[in-house]
Amino acid sequence: MLILCAPGGDNRPGAAPADAPKAMRYxxxxxLLAGVSQRMPTQTLRSLERDGPLTRTITPALPVTVTYELTDLRLSLHHMTRGLTExxxxxxxxxxxxxxxYDARTP
Incomplete structure (x- = not known):
């Protein structure tokens, strides 16, 4: 949920909801995902791009810039998922x- 909503605007706790979602770099x-391995956001972003809620744009510069932006498909859920994200x-x-x-007590 955090990854899906990240390009939706300012997702810091207590921040006011954004009027318009913005493109964000990886x-x-x-x-925004402190404590999550690098592999998981990468896999999730690829899956979301494949399913259609996100688009990925690669800008050939030095260094290469990759941004993610919500599509109309995801925007249709934007306001509903803000509460879950918070x-x-x-x-x-x-x-x-x-x-x-759990990990400490489970072999």
């Missing part, structure tokens, strides 16, 4: 703590 998206961002630390606790 590095901007990955910064919940995920608010509770991310708790989820990561639960994972660590």
């Amino acid at each position: 590095s901007e998206i990955s910064r 919940w995920a961002r608010t509770h991310m630390a708790e989820v990561l703590e639960n994972r660590e606790s």
Whole structure:
């Protein structure tokens, strides 16, 4: 959910919802996903591009710039998913703590 909503605007906890989603670079998206391996956002972004909610634009420059932007398909869900995104961002630390606790007691 965090990856799908990242190009939707400012996803910091407490930030006002954006009027218009913006294109974001991979590095901007990955910064929003603290605690997530680099592999997972890459795989998820590819899948979302394939399914249609995101487009990826490669700008040949030095360095190469890759940006992700929401399509009309994803924009149709933009306002509905803001609440889910806020919940995920608010509770991310708790989820990561639960994972660590689980991993420590499970072989």
